[in-house]
Amino acid sequence: MKHVFLLLAVLFQGMILHARQHDLNITDYGAKSDGVTLNSPFIQAAIDACAAKGGGRVIVPAGRFLTGTIALKSNVTLVLQKNAFIVGSTNVNDYLNLDPFTDGLGVDVGYALVVAVDQQNIGIEGEGAIDGQGKQLKEIQIATDKRPEGERWGRRPFLLRVVRCSNVRVQGVKLLFAAAWTSHYFQCNRLHIEGVKIISHGVAHNDGMDIDGCQHVTIANCDIESGDDALCFKTTSSTMACRDIVVSNMRLKSGHGAIKMGTESMAPFENIKISNCYIYNTNNGGIKLLTVDGAHLRNIEISDITMVDVKTPILLRLGSRLSVFRKGKDTQQPTGIFENVVIRNVKAEASANAQLKPPSGILITGVPGHYITNVTLENISIRLAGGGTAEHARQVVPEAIDKYPEVKTFGPLVPAYGIWARHVKGLKLNNVSFTLDSNDVRPAFICEDGEAITVTNWNIPATTGAEAVIRLEQVGSAQIRNNKVQGKAAAFVRVERSNGSNIKVGKNRLNGIEPARYIHH
Structure with missing residues (x-):
């Protein structure tokens, strides 16, 4: 029974x-x-x-x-x-x-x-x-x-x-x-x-x-x-985060950004993994991580990305636009947090016809008093058009604290051809290489207002006439080691607005270039 x-x-x-x-x-x-x-x-x-x-x-x-x-x-x-x-x-x-x-x-x-x-x-x-x-x-x-x-x-x-x-x-x-x-x-x-x-x-x-x-x-x-935008993560409400997300094996072509977080960014972006993506014919950023409306953006991992014909491969932005999108249901938030982001294994061919002319590879910027923290870029290879001049190398980039976060917001150009970073702490840059189609006398890397910056195992292409390969402005501490420089410049590292006591430069292959120059003013 x-x-x-x-x-x-x-x-x-x-x-x-x-x-x-x-x-x-x-x-x-x-x-x-x-x-x-x-x-x-x-x-x-x-x-x-x-x-x-x-x-x-x-x-x-x-x-x-x-x-x-x-x-x-x-x-x-x-x-x-x-x-x-x-x-x-x-x-x-x-x-x-x-x-x-x-x-x-x-x-x-x-x-x-x-x-x-x-x-x-x-x-x-x-x-x-x-x-x-x-x-x-x-x-x-x-x-x-x-x-x-x-x-x-x-x-x-x-x-x-x-x-x-x-x-x-x-x-x-x-x-x-x-x-x-x-x-x-x-x-x-x-x-x-x-x-x-x-x-x-x-x-x-x-x-x-x-x-x-x-x-x-x-x-x-x-x-x-x-x-x-092709694949875009948003939080138009403060009540529910973008969290616990896995993305893989995507083909992305975009009139703007291929992989993007923000601009609408009130609730957190957390625990997101994106891998094995092919990005092509994209008229703006390949990877754009943006928090400007109060969101905490953290614990993000992006890996194994190929980009072909992409204008400005990477933009990372912490800003203070502080918009509200659900009328009567949300209130304005304070400036958010941008931390613990890893981007690795990226090969990019940047378009010569970009929003920034001459083009640059990577832009990273917080705002005064609010730092992008603990970002790691590893195994990054970018091909760029080059063409930057000595005048371009001293371009002042607007803070644009409360503006819509877009590459062109920081234009018409930035003073580094490779990576330009501002208001950052704990920035780790390992195994980065660039290829230039023409000479560029802008630095490969500039950091403005930084702390605990690590630059290791770079392969820097041959250029001539540059004031410096790396420029650090108001940087409290940095480790710059095991990098290879193929060209000529007045100095490998130029340190400005810092006494340089906690900036360590060593074990680099410099082709006869002066290792470091300190400018106190």
Whole structure:
């Protein structure tokens, strides 16, 4: 009898699981792929019916199904079969904003084509695509919306928004030509994104993948071509950090930044690992880590990155813009913290046509009184155009304490061709090499206002006419050892505004260059 009860229990459990796994085809609820019918109510009816039955799959068969906003529900997976397209309406009035907020530029946004708010156990998968028709929507919108573009674009819908959801899977689908951000995941827990192809450009603000205050996230094997930032971590609210995230095996092409944290940066960015990424044809930073609205950015590891034709490979910024993005729900925060970041195994070919001319490889800067702390850059190789002059080597870089954090904010150029760092403590730079296509008399490395700086095992290319290979300004302590210099300069290390007592220079191969020169003023 015990075995009978056990068998009945197993069968009953199987019946429950089967009952909860329904397949509902949107065409059975009235959806038509004629390119004219607005299918929002029919697709929504299929989703609602599936949720009411306990969950299952809503099938989008082959065809092009025009629609406005559709909202996913708990325990429902939207399955786009091969050659299936969910196509966004070109009428902005067909979209809803179920979770309004303000973006980093101060624009009210949040409308979406496919959206889920406060749901669990949801998914989007299959071999089909979601096409936002962003360029066509914009052309129709501007015929009647006469506001400036900076205000007008917020009315356009994101392609996919997932808000405060748990157990989310997005796999295999293509996300195409959004009218604004392509995919935005806000305060989600247990999020898995894999094998997603994003092609989204043609209008401004075409971010590829925005991870906004999400936790326990895995992202793997995705291919992103975006007009704006490709893979971007944000915290538009102070209440939930971006935490416990693993990213691997990504191809990223971007009109702005390829891998980015910030600018919206109120809650922490913590325990994030990114590895094995190929970044190419990117018109701004390859890696941009930015906290300017109070966030603690710490315990970040980025490794095994290849960059080809990227403008300014790395930007690290701690600033004091201190914006608020959720109106009436958040308050302004004090300046944040930037610490414990490791970037290793990076090979980059920097574009000659960059925001900074002549171009530079890496910018690192805090603000007065707020230091970027314990950053390690290791096994870094960057090819640069060169071309810097003696005048360029003395360029004064603006603090831009409360400004939008962008490479061009610190332009038109910075005085080091390799790494320029300011307001830093515990900066470790190991096994760094540069290749220059032409002579550059700017220093390979400049540090302004630093403490506990370590420069080891560098391979510095042959240049002539430089005042110094390394310049340290107002640096309290530094270790500069085991570096190889191939060219000629007036000095290897030039120390300014410091007595140099705690700056140790030794065991370097200098090709006859004077090891150090101390300028007291």
